[in-house]
Amino acid sequence: MGEQSRRQAYIQARQLEDFIGQAPATNAATLAVWLIFYIGLRDNMAAIPLILSGLIMFVACASRILIWHSYQKQPETRAAESWRWRYTIATGGIGVAWSLLYFSLLDFQDLSVVAPVLMLFFGIAGTAAIALSSYMPAFMLYSYPQIATLIAMILAQTQINLSFLMFTVLIYALLITLYARQMGQRNRRQLALSADNAGLVHELGEEVEQREAIIQQRTQALRDSNLQLERQIQHREAAEKAVQVQYTLLRSVLNSTTDLIYYKDYRNEDGLYLGCNQAFADFLGRDIEQITGKNDIALFGQVTGGLRRLDDRETMANGHGTQEAWVTYPDGHKVLLSTLRTPFRDDANEIVGVLAIARDITEQKKSEQTLRRQQQALQHLAHHDQLTGLPNRLKLIETVGKAIGEAIDHGTQLAVLFVDLDHFKDINDSLGHTIGDQLLVAISQRLKKSVRAADMVARLGGDEFTVLIRDLKDEQGAIEVGEKILDAFREAVSIDSHTLKITGSVGISLYPRDGDDTETLLRNADAAMYRSKRDGRNAARLYAADMTEQAMARLALESQLHEAIRNEEFTVRYQPQVDMRSGSVVGAEALLRWNHPMHGLIGPDQFIDVAEDTGLIIDIGAWVLEQACRQREAWKRAGIMQLTMAVNISARQMLDPRFADTVREKVVSAGCNPHEVELEITEGLLIQHPENARRTLQTFRDMGIQVAVDDFGTGYSSLAYLKQYPISKLKIDASFVRDIQHDSNDQAIASAVIALGRSLDLDVIAEGVETGEQSAILIRHGCFLAQGYLYSRSLDAAGFQRFVEQRSGAVLPHPIA
Numbered sequence: 001m002g003e004q005s006r007r008q009a010y011i012q013a014r015q016l017e018d019f020i021g022q023a024p025a026t027n028a029a030t031l032a033v034w035l036i037f038y039i040g041l042r043d044n045m046a047a048i049p050l051i052l053s054g055l056i057m058f059v060a061c062a063s064r065i066l067i068w069h070s071y072q073k074q075p076e077t078r079a080a081e082s083w084r085w086r087y088t089i090a091t092g093g094i095g096v097a098w099s100l101l102y103f104s105l106l107d108f109q110d111l112s113v114v115a116p117v118l119m120l121f122f123g124i125a126g127t128a129a130i131a132l133s134s135y136m137p138a139f140m141l142y143s144y145p146q147i148a149t150l151i152a153m154i155l156a157q158t159q160i161n162l163s164f165l166m167f168t169v170l171i172y173a174l175l176i177t178l179y180a181r182q183m184g185q186r187n188r189r190q191l192a193l194s195a196d197n198a199g200l201v202h203e204l205g206e207e208v209e210q211r212e213a214i215i216q217q218r219t220q221a222l223r224d225s226n227l228q229l230e231r232q233i234q235h236r237e238a239a240e241k242a243v244q245v246q247y248t249l250l251r252s253v254l255n256s257t258t259d260l261i262y263y264k265d266y267r268n269e270d271g272l273y274l275g276c277n278q279a280f281a282d283f284l285g286r287d288i289e290q291i292t293g294k295n296d297i298a299l300f301g302q303v304t305g306g307l308r309r310l311d312d313r314e315t316m317a318n319g320h321g322t323q324e325a326w327v328t329y330p331d332g333h334k335v336l337l338s339t340l341r342t343p344f345r346d347d348a349n350e351i352v353g354v355l356a357i358a359r360d361i362t363e364q365k366k367s368e369q370t371l372r373r374q375q376q377a378l379q380h381l382a383h384h385d386q387l388t389g390l391p392n393r394l395k396l397i398e399t400v401g402k403a404i405g406e407a408i409d410h411g412t413q414l415a416v417l418f419v420d421l422d423h424f425k426d427i428n429d430s431l432g433h434t435i436g437d438q439l440l441v442a443i444s445q446r447l448k449k450s451v452r453a454a455d456m457v458a459r460l461g462g463d464e465f466t467v468l469i470r471d472l473k474d475e476q477g478a479i480e481v482g483e484k485i486l487d488a489f490r491e492a493v494s495i496d497s498h499t500l501k502i503t504g505s506v507g508i509s510l511y512p513r514d515g516d517d518t519e520t521l522l523r524n525a526d527a528a529m530y531r532s533k534r535d536g537r538n539a540a541r542l543y544a545a546d547m548t549e550q551a552m553a554r555l556a557l558e559s560q561l562h563e564a565i566r567n568e569e570f571t572v573r574y575q576p577q578v579d580m581r582s583g584s585v586v587g588a589e590a591l592l593r594w595n596h597p598m599h600g601l602i603g604p605d606q607f608i609d610v611a612e613d614t615g616l617i618i619d620i621g622a623w624v625l626e627q628a629c630r631q632r633e634a635w636k637r638a639g640i641m642q643l644t645m646a647v648n649i650s651a652r653q654m655l656d657p658r659f660a661d662t663v664r665e666k667v668v669s670a671g672c673n674p675h676e677v678e679l680e681i682t683e684g685l686l687i688q689h690p691e692n693a694r695r696t697l698q699t700f701r702d703m704g705i706q707v708a709v710d711d712f713g714t715g716y717s718s719l720a721y722l723k724q725y726p727i728s729k730l731k732i733d734a735s736f737v738r739d740i741q742h743d744s745n746d747q748a749i750a751s752a753v754i755a756l757g758r759s760l761d762l763d764v765i766a767e768g769v770e771t772g773e774q775s776a777i778l779i780r781h782g783c784f785l786a787q788g789y790l791y792s793r794s795l796d797a798a799g800f801q802r803f804v805e806q807r808s809g810a811v812l813p814h815p816i817a
């Protein structure tokens, strides 16, 4: 709604309100006046107009009251124009009722009537001019019928001249009409003013409301922004707190490290220290505050400071870099610092400074050096033999590989010499490992001396050495080196109180003739070394193709021997020992046989060497002794009483520290008389291991067991050493017996042995007696005991028993001892 129409509506509403709102008062006054007037003039009134006037008055007043009542009850319809004209009609009805009341007057020529009527008219018309001025049609409908009636009644009466009254009425009517109009206009103006005021108040109200709304909005916005501000402040405070915590942490981290940390600002030329940790401050002997904000020239002077600045500039130009330098602390101690310099950037990613972390690496350097030395030592250890300091197998393999490469490049030859000490195990077993080790060291030094510096001597382990000869001219050169090595052994080695004589067996393989890789060369040299062992040791042999087969066969034999022990494939045969004068059997020599599942019966010469080398002879020998002792007891039960059971003992067995116990156990467990047991040892054992042999032989003597020296005469037998040992018998080796009838030397040796035995009060027995002639010569020289094919080959137990029984004279009624 526009402002104008809203204003108009307001005025109309207020006019209607004033117009209808006066109904109760004006009606009451109208009815009261009508009654008073009736009461006062009823005698002069005509009945019909009076009744009509009363009825119309009553209806009109009632209508106005009803209209007013409805108007009050329906505020929503108050603006409707219908109220106005309905109330106007009712008001017009009252005007008509008044007119009828005037018309009912009979004596209108009587002034006592006319006067009150006019007074009444002037009164109610004047009141109407005020009460109905807001709506002129109502005023006119109310007043003009009365005016017209009065003028008509004035004009109608003829008795007195009342024309002045008519004019009076007319003038009054004009005046109150004007007055009503004026009142109406004034009223409208006031209402308009009031409407304007109301509009202004309304606008003001709206303005105030708007302002209040704005103020509320602003207040709310202010509150929100305050809240936001508060939150921001809280966040900022929390962030600042977090930053502070971080800063404190960072500072504590920086200060907890022993590394020197500092950072400089190069946004200007100075390179001022932005900060540093306590370690750096301690290094400078200052407080952190004394460093921060200063530059290197201020802290270190023109020269050092200038150099540091140059370093920083280089870092900023080229990125991070590390430097190592010795520096001195204020207290004078020197350390090696490793300094890592890194450029750092600002928010715009511009390099603005340098961060440096310096670490004391003095100890680290030392431990690196120690580690390097340890690694070198380990490297040395990994490639060298600890005992002799010689290169070990690993180093040898590497070196031979390289040497082969060089030989290929230069078209030269190589030689690999495999050196194995003969009977070294015996020395180790008898004299102990300490002596054995010292011997190995001594031999290793001799081996090194026997070759050129460019050649290599390596120890493969145990008593095995390998020599690598480079730039070999020909095969002869290798043989010469082999000979030199054998020469190195010739002189006895003195260790503590022992004088040890040892020999070596050498096998030689040549590159490229015998192999073109390390493994083949080593394997073939090993095979050649075995050949020299088999050929009697203390020799050097060049590799030949058949040696590989032999070495393989030897390996196969070794594994078969293990199996033979497990499968009990061994058996013992017995060769009778007889008194050549009577032919009676005085003893038996137990001889080992291998009943091979495929090759049949195999003699000991085929496998004893391998059994000795591998140590299997210890178990096999113990088994033979056990069998022999049991057999001796079995024969005793069969009536063969006087008989010595001879059992061969190898050097390896003798040097076994448990051997004496083994012998005791086997003899005792078989229930055998120790005096009837004879152990045959070789002459070589007595020469090579005199100490050990003496100790063990004394033990046997104490037990009552007899000892015979086998193969006597083949070694360096001497009266001197024989006297030292508790032995009871010498066996003349078959090699002297074989040609005794033809060879005067053999006869002389045999005769000397017999004489020696006699002088030392030892029994002497000849072995390998095959002919009567040999027997006769031996008897003539004073040797009466013998064994040989002349009397019997080796027999199984039953055969032996039969052999003895056939020679009844051999069964003697009482034992020898």
Ligand SMILES: Nc1nc2c(ncn2[C@@H]2O[C@@H]3COP(=O)(O)O[C@H]4[C@@H](O)[C@H](n5cnc6c(=O)[nH]c(N)nc65)O[C@@H]4COP(=O)(O)O[C@H]3[C@H]2O)c(=O)[nH]1
Pocket: 575, 590, 591, 592, 603, 604, 605, 608, 621, 624, 647, 648, 649, 650, 680, 710, 711, 734, 767, 768, 769, 770, 787, 788, 789, 790, 794
């Ligand atoms: N040509 C010829 N030979 C004769 C004659 N009379 C006996 N023989 C052989 O000479 C060897 C005598 O044994 P040895 O000298 O102790 O020599 C033995 C001995 O050193 C060793 N041996 C045998 N059995 C054992 C044993 O149980 N333990 C040990 N450690 N060695 C044993 O094997 C070697 C050889 O034993 P065998 O082959 O049984 O050979 C035996 C025997 O059969 C003869 O008139 N003419």
